[in-house]
Amino acid sequence: MRIGVVTFPGSLDDGDAARAARIAGADVVRLWHGDADLHGVDAVVLPGGFSYGDALRCGAIARFAPAMDSIIDAARGGLPVLGICNGFQILCEAHLLPGALTRNQHLHFRNRDQYLRVESTNTAWTNSFTGGQEILIPVKNGEGCYVADERTLDQLEAEGRVVARYIRGNPNGSQRDIAAITNEAGNVVGIMPHPEHAVEALTGPSLDGLGFFTSVLRALAGSSAGVNAGGHQ
């Protein structure tokens, strides 16, 4: 299975995302923001960082990168896409996910290990977890406060599209403690904390992040056997 990791000008965590995918057992294909060709990858990770220096709004410029045109089309067709941190912001700007990420309510950059509760395992990126599982992965953001109107929030809750919530403290003021959400089909997931930084004992607070990458490999193995890669119903 080939997982593509996109590098934008200002991406920081593309190396770690590629490494995490490799540790999970994927073949990694490095994708360049200026290249619309996705080189036949089976899934895509949009990594963390500060694409285009966060000019205008986080993710606002990256959304119009040639690679994103192809990814938006492919995601609508079911391609599994995981947006981490800045990647989550890009997915919201691209309207693949509802809502927006805004300045942390306390205005401070937060960088710490963060407990999450996995709320939905019906996505291409979380099927390796068990529902309600508590995981520990790093969070590091200045603009990670998830906001959406009440109707959208209610809809996300009702449809089981809140993928993970902050527990034991909300690091940024996100509404309803939302740390990760998915689209209707379950193939696109945006998450503010960083699973790619929790895949090795030497550098991470746990190995919990690995589950996101093994999940997509499992979803892809299932889809080649005729099951939709986005398992969300």
Place this chain on the structure above:
Amino acid sequence: MARVVVDVMLKPEILDPQGQAVANALPRLGVTDVSSVRIGRRIEIEFAGAPDLDRAREIADKLLANPVIEDFTIHVHEDATAEVA
């Protein structure tokens, strides 16, 4: 040179922590009669030819503002020099 000015503001229901931080700092300046501060963004667009409001609106809607959290207004600004003062 006529410019099109786009003003982008957070929607009223979206919390503006930057504005709040500024409001909270004002008493240090001796200002105590301000009840609220909201921070937005002003963008000036110069067209190669005549200013095109429809085009500017399209740019604002697609890129300059995020309609999920922000509203924008557009107007043509005729006199560039008056702005400096």
